[in-house]
């Protein structure tokens with residue numbers, strides 16, 4: 001396992017010579033090289049489930065964009081599938097589940113204890129990527145947060161409000177906790193296997209944190225993020241990215257994670273004040289800034305770096321890069337971070 005790579009040192013709060021950078025969704029449709037591979041296949045799932053190809057597209061942003069870490073090419077939805085709810089990725093529409101969770105019996109039928117064994121293709125992809133990277137940059141393994149996976153298991157597709165999933169929290173809180181607990185158990189085993197296969201750090205995506213009140217987030221999300229963080233504390237650096245969970249930053253700050261991801265809607269200084277000095281912060285340029293001119297991208301990226309002041313910071317966008325972004329502007333963002341000199345450094 002790598003230990004002294006730049007991004008791992010930044011995650012642990014050790015000394016760094018510059019701010020490390022990677023981009024959420026860096027392996028994907030922004031790159032012509034990705035689209036070429038994708039076009040030769042039956043679909044997204046074939047790419048995810050073919051380890052040599054998943055490893056290849058994971059390495060593309062390292063070679064083409066020069067990022068400081070590779071994230072394994074996969075999806076958060078492989079976990080519900082491994083538990084018994086297969087997903088489809090519909091062109092132009094996104095994820096769709098034929099079966100969803102509707103009753104207590106549906107929860108009991110879910111595979112929990114051995115579900116992680118159904119994800120060997122992910123571990124194989126990580127092992128293959130590890131070999132291909134030959135120690136150049138660390139590998140980020142990932143999973144969805146229990147709340148976000150719960151959302152897809154109940155709704156069966158994307159939603160603006162996730163009100164069906166939230167209905168469960170308010171009508172059946174005990175059953176909701178049983179389901180969240182099952183997802184957590186599988187997620188921890190899944191992430192442990194990713195580390196065993198070669199992942200050097202981990203990120204938890206709570207993409208739908210934003211639909212919960214701080215109180216609901218404290219009750220239905222935080223205890224499970226706590227369990228996951230505890231499983232890796234002191235072993236593998238772990239990042240919690242709870243998108244839109246502004247009112248919950250104080251709860252996240254108390255968890256034994258190394259890094260907290262910020263979206264672009266929060267103030268950097270305010271977040272640092274709430275979270276304190278003992279965590280690394282990741283983010284948080286608005287992905288839409290990459291639609292602007294080169295001069296504006298340089299200006300806004302440098303402002304973001306100055307606001308984080310080089311203290312425990314991993315540069316990233318505030319959410320995944322949009323697929324219609326010019327990859328050269330993504331590269332510009334990365335180059336600006338890599339070349340930035342702090343005034344009193």
Ligand code: CP3
Nearest residue numbers: 024025026027028044071073074075076094095205207320
């Ligand atoms: O480069 C990387 O960041 C690694 C790859 C990655 C994918 N999905 C590939 C993907 C990661 C980390 C994810 C996580 C993921 N998947 C999340 C959490 C992050 C976030 O965006 O909030 C979520 C919510 C999903 C579920 C998901 N997968 C949706 C809603 C969609 C459809 C929307 C879209 O972007 O098309 C996907 C599909 C998906 N996952 C694609 C990719 C590259 C696009 C499919 C394709 O290329 O055909």
